[in-house]
Amino acid sequence: MPIIVHIDMNSFFASCEVKRNPSLKGKEIIISGKTNRSIVSAASYEAKRKGIYTTMPYYLAKQICPDAYFFEGDHEYYSKVSKEIFSFLNKRYPLLEMASIDECYIDMSNIKITEPEKYFKNLQKEIYEKMHIPCSIGVSYNKFLAKMASDMKKPMGITFIKHKDVSTKIWPLKIEDMYGIGKASSKKLREIGINTIGDLVKSDDERVKKILGSYYSHHIDNALGKGISTLDLTKATPKSVGHSYTLAFDSDDIDIIKQSFYPLCEQVSNRLKSIDMLGYTITIVIKNSQFVVTNKSKKLMLPTNDVDKIYLEGMKLLDIILKEKIRLIGVSMSSLIFAKDYNEQLDFFNLQHYKLSKSDQFIEQLNQIAGKKIFIKAKDAKIYEKKPSN
DNA sequence: TCTGGGGTCCTAGGACCC
DNA sequence: TCTGGGGTCCTAGGACCC
Numbered sequence: 001m002p003i004i005v006h007i008d009m010n011s012f013f014a015s016c017e018v019k020r021n022p023s024l025k026g027k028e029i030i031i032s033g034k035t036n037r038s039i040v041s042a043a044s045y046e047a048k049r050k051g052i053y054t055t056m057p058y059y060l061a062k063q064i065c066p067d068a069y070f071f072e073g074d075h076e077y078y079s080k081v082s083k084e085i086f087s088f089l090n091k092r093y094p095l096l097e098m099a100s101i102d103e104c105y106i107d108m109s110n111i112k113i114t115e116p117e118k119y120f121k122n123l124q125k126e127i128y129e130k131m132h133i134p135c136s137i138g139v140s141y142n143k144f145l146a147k148m149a150s151d152m153k154k155p156m157g158i159t160f161i162k163h164k165d166v167s168t169k170i171w172p173l174k175i176e177d178m179y180g181i182g183k184a185s186s187k188k189l190r191e192i193g194i195n196t197i198g199d200l201v202k203s204d205d206e207r208v209k210k211i212l213g214s215y216y217s218h219h220i221d222n223a224l225g226k227g228i229s230t231l232d233l234t235k236a237t238p239k240s241v242g243h244s245y246t247l248a249f250d251s252d253d254i255d256i257i258k259q260s261f262y263p264l265c266e267q268v269s270n271r272l273k274s275i276d277m278l279g280y281t282i283t284i285v286i287k288n289s290q291f292v293v294t295n296k297s298k299k300l301m302l303p304t305n306d307v308d309k310i311y312l313e314g315m316k317l318l319d320i321i322l323k324e325k326i327r328l329i330g331v332s333m334s335s336l337i338f339a340k341d342y343n344e345q346l347d348f349f350n351l352q353h354y355k356l357s358k359s360d361q362f363i364e365q366l367n368q369i370a371g372k373k374i375f376i377k378a379k380d381a382k383i384y385e386k387k388p389s390n
Numbered sequence: 391t392c393t394g395g396g397g398t399c400c401t402a403g404g405a406c407c408c
Numbered sequence: 409t410c411t412g413g414g415g416t417c418c419t420a421g422g423a424c425c426c
Contacts, residue, residue, distance in 0.1 A: 033395095058394095214399095239399095241396095244394085298418090404419090406418105
């Protein structure tokens with residue numbers, strides 16, 4: 001039987017602030033933006049005890065805990081702490097999958113553990129003493145159960161789930177507490193009488209299959225304790241890079257929207273450049289006053305990470321869908337490719353591109369990119385000279 | 391005064407090709 | 409007159425997670 005461990009940092013952002021400034025230990029700490037439209041993204045247990053929860057509007061948190069220490073959130077620092085912790089763990093445990101900024105799975109099947117209670121208590125203590133971040137640990141034989149286990153006791157909890165515990169520790173839980181079942185699915189499941197994870201296991205209802213779609217057997221396997229235990233050790237390359245911004249007031253004033261939109265394009269461009277990637281598909285997203293989200297996307301002929309190109313294409317899409325006052329605007333790039341891979345492909349593919357496209361336009365686009373990040377060598381120009389006669 | 395921002399994965403319809 | 413089917417790509421939208 002594999003041994004899969006899930007480690008979840010407790011109130012991670014708040015704990016990072018305590019790590020940086022230990023005098024905050026034991027205080028009410030709230031991470032949140034400071035506009036009337038901000039929400040709480042993390043809170044210390046002291047604040048949680050007062051009723052603060054993640055996603056609570058800032059103005060409410062401020063009402064309930066006026067004297068709490070409020071931080072706007074320093075993601076760069078939190079990422080740094082995250083890396084510190086996981087590289088520390090990774091040195092000892094090579095089979096580690098980083099699942100998010102504050103949690104990871106570790107396959108300890110090959111680690112000799114004689115006294116599990118003591119072993120994990122020591123590990124938790126060591127993380128706290130070395131990294132100054134508290135964590136909860138879940139130990140089981142697959143990822144789903146380990147994840148559910150680490151969630152059961154917080155902060156600084158340690159929970160074991162053995163095969164025989166599945167029916168007693170997992171099945172009685174509310175259906176919305178099942179990892180992977182969110183608000184929409186749990187509402188539909190409750191409507192047909194499925195209120196607990198146990199109900200889901202016992203159901204043999206076509207309606208359940210319809211609600212869960214392609215995830216059906218995945219969820220059933222998880223609930224039965226037959227989930228997967230293989231870890232993904234490779235850090236996946238990003239599939240999209242995006243930024244969004246909620247306006248201070250809903251607006252349809254194009255100048256105001258533009259002012260917010262350009263910096264978002266800059267952020268996306270800078271992020272792409274920092275990871276040396278280009279994106280083919282640009283997507284813009286808006287949210288109206290009623291919180292209805294609308295996307296518009298377009299695949300470009302050539303990938304880019306150029307801010308002006310992103311802004312230009314984004315504004316074109318925005319023009320099409322902007323019909324009313326909006327609350328949020330966002331832009332993201334997807335269908336990403338590493339710049340170096342694109343350079344290598346360029347020689348090979350530009351013939352095809354060329355044949356498919358109106359020549360002047362294509363060369364202009366090539367040159368636009370050439371002027372920025374990607375170099376177009378002289379021999380590419382030669383292809384341009386030669387090939388039209390074909 | 392309600393309700394952020396960063397992602398991933400899946401579905402479904404239409405266009406297009408063979 | 410009535411009319412295939414398989415496959416891929418693109419776009420829009422939805423569910424979910426931290």
